[in-house]
Amino acid sequence: MDQGTRHELLGRLAEAVGSVTLAHPARVAIDGPPAAGKTTLADELAVVLRAQGRDVIRATIDDFLFPRAQRYPRGEYSAEGCYFDTHDYEALNRVLLDPLGPGGDRRCQHAVYDRTTDTALCPSVTTTPADAVLVFDGVFLMRPELIDRWDLRIFVSTTLDKTVDRAVIRESLASPRADVERRWRERYIPSQQLYFATVRPTDHVDVIVYNDEPQRPAWETQTC
Secondary structure (H helix, E strand, O other): OEEOOHHHHHHHHHHHHHOOOOOOOEEEEEEOOOOOOHHHHHHHHHHHHHHOOOOEEEEEHHHHEOOHHHHOOOOOOOHHHHHHOOEOHHHHHHHHHHHHOOOOOOEEOOOOEEOOOOEEOOOOOEEOOOOOEEEEEOOOOOOOOOHHHOOEEEEEEOOHHHHHHHHHHHOOOOOOHHHHHHHHHHHHHHHHHHHHHHHOHHHOOOEEEEOOOOOOOEEEEOOO
């Protein structure tokens, strides 16, 4: 295991992306629990890759949710509902991951849903260069519906209790503390425990980033 500065981590991850040589765009997954730091890491990595001259597509699982009316058949705080009923994997594969993969035409869409307005999206189709990089963050990215679509797999690991503290800070202006804590402890954390029990995501990734201390992260590369 290595430990260093944020800059050193991003350099190592950019090297890992650069080592992926394919005839189609490299599809990079950044998986991990809610509030682990996935989005921040993905945004930072995209900046580094663009500075190196790479064409980067930045996308997130949050833009591939089912509409709210479909997401809660088991209840707003259901962990099983979070895991099974939240994300439109068929659409994600159809409009983004498969077109960028082997044999794909590289004509893709980066989103199908607007979380702010709870409405479906139909953005314009864009053609991606063959040497581009997709940097995609989200929860549950190693599950069976997606596992074989990634060319580089990164997992951001953080103590689950620490994600609660981060969520309270992050959502303090939008939700009362008690509501945030209940959502994390009844829905998000148990759904991650279900994910780990059924999929064992860290067994399938190329890099694990230990992000309890974001400015002094640790990371390890493993053979899947």
